Amino acid sequence: MEIGEALRKAISRFMGRASHDKEAVEELIRDIQRALLSADVNVELVMELSENIRRKASELRPPPGVSRRDHVFKILYDELVRLLGGVQPPYKPAGRPHVLVMVGIQGSGKTTSVAKLSNYLAKHGYRVGVVCADTYRPAALVQLRQLLQDKGIPVYGEENSSDPISIARRGIESLKPQGLDVVIVDTAGRHKDQDSLMKEMEEILKALKPNEVALVLDATIGQRARSQAEAFNRLAKIGWVMLTKMDTSARAGGALSAVAATGAPVRFIGTGEYLEDIETFSADRYLARLLGMPDLAALVERVRLAEVKISESEVEKMMSGRFTLSDMINQLKEVAKMGPLDKLFSMLPLQKVKSIDVEGLADQLKRWEAIVNSMTPEERSDPAIIDSSRARRIARGAGVAEKDVKQLIKRYNETKRLMKTLKRSMGRAPRDLLLSGLVRKEIDRDTLKG
Ligand SMILES: Nc1nc2c(ncn2[C@@H]2O[C@H](COP(=O)(O)OP(=O)(O)OP(=O)(O)O)[C@@H](O)[C@H]2O)c(=O)[nH]1
Ligand SMILES: [Mg+2]
Structure with a gap:
C-alpha cells in the first residue's frame, strides 16, 4: 500500500x-x-x-x-x-560564493530545477551563476543559456569537453571573480548504469567540495525515491531536497520516506515546466495532498484557530457592542503579535482579504494608532460625529491623508455591524463557540454577502 x-x-x-x-x-x-x-x-x-x-x-x-x-x-x-x-526558515545560502551542486538521476528534473532556482534566487537579490557540468546532453547547456542569460545570470559550460570534473572546476574558477553569492552546478544524470553515475558524482563532489549538495527527486516515482535518496546520501550528505513534478497527480508519498531516510528537509518544489514554476515547500500543503x-x-x-487565545473579556466586549476604536486597534496589535497573521487575522472580522501582507499591516496599524491618538475623547467614543472638517484636522494631527481617517472609521463601522449580526445569529451560544473558530465561518459568509 x-x-x-x-x-x-x-x-x-x-x-x-x-x-x-x-x-x-x-x-x-x-x-x-x-x-x-x-x-x-x-x-x-x-x-x-x-x-x-x-x-x-x-x-x-x-x-x-x-x-x-x-x-x-x-x-x-x-x-x-x-x-x-x-x-523551514527561508533559504539563505551563505558563503562566497556558496557552491551548490544539484544531483539526481536521469530525468529527475535537475537542469530545469537549476534554472528555476537560479532565477528564484536572483529575484530574491542574490547574484547567481550556473555551471553546466553535463557532458552527455549538449542541449542542457543551450537550454540553460537560453533560459538564464537574458536574466543576467551567467552560465558557464564547454561545448567540446567530455570531462565534467574539470568543467565544473573551471566553471567555478571563472565565475568566482564575478563576485557572485551563489554558484549552482548542474550535473549529468544520463549514465549507462547507476554505478557509473555515482562514481562521477563522487569525483565531482571530491573535486569541488561544495558548500551544499541538493538532491532533485521526481515526485512521481513513489517508493523508489528512498533508495535513490540513500544512494546519493552515501556519497555526500544531502543538504536538502527539491521535489519536482508536483504539478502532476502524484501524491508524492515517496518524498516522505526519502526525507525520513536522508534526514534532509524538502526546501523547494517544482510545479511545472516553466522557469517560474518553483515554490518553497510547505509541509501543510504537502500533507493535505498526501492525505488527499x-x-x-x-x-x-x-483546531489551530481554537488554540489561539483571545480572552473572554475581549470577546464579551466585542459581543456587547462596547467595542471602541481603541479596542479594535489594541486587538489588532495583539493579533499581530501572535504570528501567522493571515490565519489569525481572519478570526477577527476586520479584513476581507485572504492573505495579509504582514509589513503592510504593521504600517497600517501604526497609521491607525496615530489617527486614534489625534482624536478628541468624544470623537473616540462616538466616531459618528467625525465630519469632513474633523477628519481633516485628525489627518493633519496624525500626519496621514484624510482618506486614511475615513478608511479607519469605515472599517470600524463594518466591524461593529458584523458584531451585531454575529450576536443575533449566535443567540446565547456559548463563548467557546466564538473562540472555536465558528466565528470565522459566519464572517466569511457575511463578508462574502456584503
Ligand atoms: N511537469 C513538470 N515537469 C518537469 C518539472 N521539472 C522538470 N520537468 C520535466 O522533466 C523532464 C526532465 O527534466 P530535466 O530538467 O531535463 O531533467 P534532468 O534531471 O536534468 O535530466 P538529465 O540531465 O537527463 O539527467 C523535462 O521534460 C522537464 O520539462 C516539473 O516540476 N513539472
Ligand atoms: Mg539535465
Whole structure:
C-alpha cells in the first residue's frame, strides 16, 4: 500500500470510531506506525512520533469547542509536519560564493530545477551563476543559456569537453571573480548504469567540495525515491531536497520516506515546466495532498484557530457592542503579535482579504494608532460625529491623508455591524463557540454577502 493511502486509512478508521479514548489512540498509533514503517521511515523516528502522540493525547486538553477526536488528529498532524522537517526558515545560502551542486538521476528534473532556482534566487537579490557540468546532453547547456542569460545570470559550460570534473572546476574558477553569492552546478544524470553515475558524482563532489549538495527527486516515482535518496546520501550528505513534478497527480508519498531516510528537509518544489514554476515547500500543503483530504486541512485550521487565545473579556466586549476604536486597534496589535497573521487575522472580522501582507499591516496599524491618538475623547467614543472638517484636522494631527481617517472609521463601522449580526445569529451560544473558530465561518459568509 502506498504511504498516503495507508495514512489515510489509519486516519479514517480513527475518525470513524464511536469513542476516542486511550484505546482508540493506541490503535491509531499502531496503524500509523505500520504505515510509516512500511514506507521505510526510520524506526527511531517512528517511535519518537508515536511517543509524542501518546503523551500529548493524554496530557493536553482539547481547546474550547474542539472534540477529542479532532484534537488527537491535530496532534498527529503536527507530528507529521515535524517528521517532514518542520517549518523551514527561508533559504539563505551563505558563503562566497556558496557552491551548490544539484544531483539526481536521469530525468529527475535537475537542469530545469537549476534554472528555476537560479532565477528564484536572483529575484530574491542574490547574484547567481550556473555551471553546466553535463557532458552527455549538449542541449542542457543551450537550454540553460537560453533560459538564464537574458536574466543576467551567467552560465558557464564547454561545448567540446567530455570531462565534467574539470568543467565544473573551471566553471567555478571563472565565475568566482564575478563576485557572485551563489554558484549552482548542474550535473549529468544520463549514465549507462547507476554505478557509473555515482562514481562521477563522487569525483565531482571530491573535486569541488561544495558548500551544499541538493538532491532533485521526481515526485512521481513513489517508493523508489528512498533508495535513490540513500544512494546519493552515501556519497555526500544531502543538504536538502527539491521535489519536482508536483504539478502532476502524484501524491508524492515517496518524498516522505526519502526525507525520513536522508534526514534532509524538502526546501523547494517544482510545479511545472516553466522557469517560474518553483515554490518553497510547505509541509501543510504537502500533507493535505498526501492525505488527499481537503476537509482535514480545514479541520487542522479550525483546531489551530481554537488554540489561539483571545480572552473572554475581549470577546464579551466585542459581543456587547462596547467595542471602541481603541479596542479594535489594541486587538489588532495583539493579533499581530501572535504570528501567522493571515490565519489569525481572519478570526477577527476586520479584513476581507485572504492573505495579509504582514509589513503592510504593521504600517497600517501604526497609521491607525496615530489617527486614534489625534482624536478628541468624544470623537473616540462616538466616531459618528467625525465630519469632513474633523477628519481633516485628525489627518493633519496624525500626519496621514484624510482618506486614511475615513478608511479607519469605515472599517470600524463594518466591524461593529458584523458584531451585531454575529450576536443575533449566535443567540446565547456559548463563548467557546466564538473562540472555536465558528466565528470565522459566519464572517466569511457575511463578508462574502456584503
Ligand atoms: N511537469 C513538470 N515537469 C518537469 C518539472 N521539472 C522538470 N520537468 C520535466 O522533466 C523532464 C526532465 O527534466 P530535466 O530538467 O531535463 O531533467 P534532468 O534531471 O536534468 O535530466 P538529465 O540531465 O537527463 O539527467 C523535462 O521534460 C522537464 O520539462 C516539473 O516540476 N513539472
Ligand atoms: Mg539535465
